[in-house]
Amino acid sequence: MLLLQRLTWQIAQGGIRQVSIGATRTEFDFANHIAHTIETDPEASWIFVLDQLNTHQSASLVRLVATCCQLDLDLGIKGKLGILHSMASRSAFLSDPTHRIRFVYVPKHTSWLNQIECWFSILTRRLIRRGNFTFTEDLKQQIRAFIRYFNCTMAKPFNWKFQGFEPKPH
Numbered sequence: 001m002l003l004l005q006r007l008t009w010q011i012a013q014g015g016i017r018q019v020s021i022g023a024t025r026t027e028f029d030f031a032n033h034i035a036h037t038i039e040t041d042p043e044a045s046w047i048f049v050l051d052q053l054n055t056h057q058s059a060s061l062v063r064l065v066a067t068c069c070q071l072d073l074d075l076g077i078k079g080k081l082g083i084l085h086s087m088a089s090r091s092a093f094l095s096d097p098t099h100r101i102r103f104v105y106v107p108k109h110t111s112w113l114n115q116i117e118c119w120f121s122i123l124t125r126r127l128i129r130r131g132n133f134t135f136t137e138d139l140k141q142q143i144r145a146f147i148r149y150f151n152c153t154m155a156k157p158f159n160w161k162f163q164g165f166e167p168k169p170h
Helices: 027-039 059-068 087-094 115-128 136-153
Strands: 003-010 015-022 046-050 101-105
Touching (some): 015 136, 027 059, 059 101
Parallel strands (some): 046 101
């Protein structure tokens, strides 16, 4: 089974910067995706906006950030102590605003706040639902072609128009 694992959404341009397509969605897959994204501009400051999936708060990601930010810290032992102790401690480390690479986690059940979820909706409506895919590699190629097309013709920053719900009168 093919999984569109990760996309890096470039907010200012409204396009896809980095894509990973593969058969698994492990913490190592995600950390590798983030590493490849960072490699596109290794000295830049990065802010990643993510949902609260456990792979987005993994020990592999903590190690990657510590290495890339040249933080000489005792990270502890996963499940036992230190920064690696729990998802909460890893999340706190990854969200630290003093780090050059940091992660912002949207609250649960708020997918509309995560712009990549909006883009997944576009991909689904414009390619997946209408598509005819004969094999996995065909699907992968069509997704990559759609991303190139999207970036050249449709990419622009999202303009959210949702103002909230009006309270219902009693």
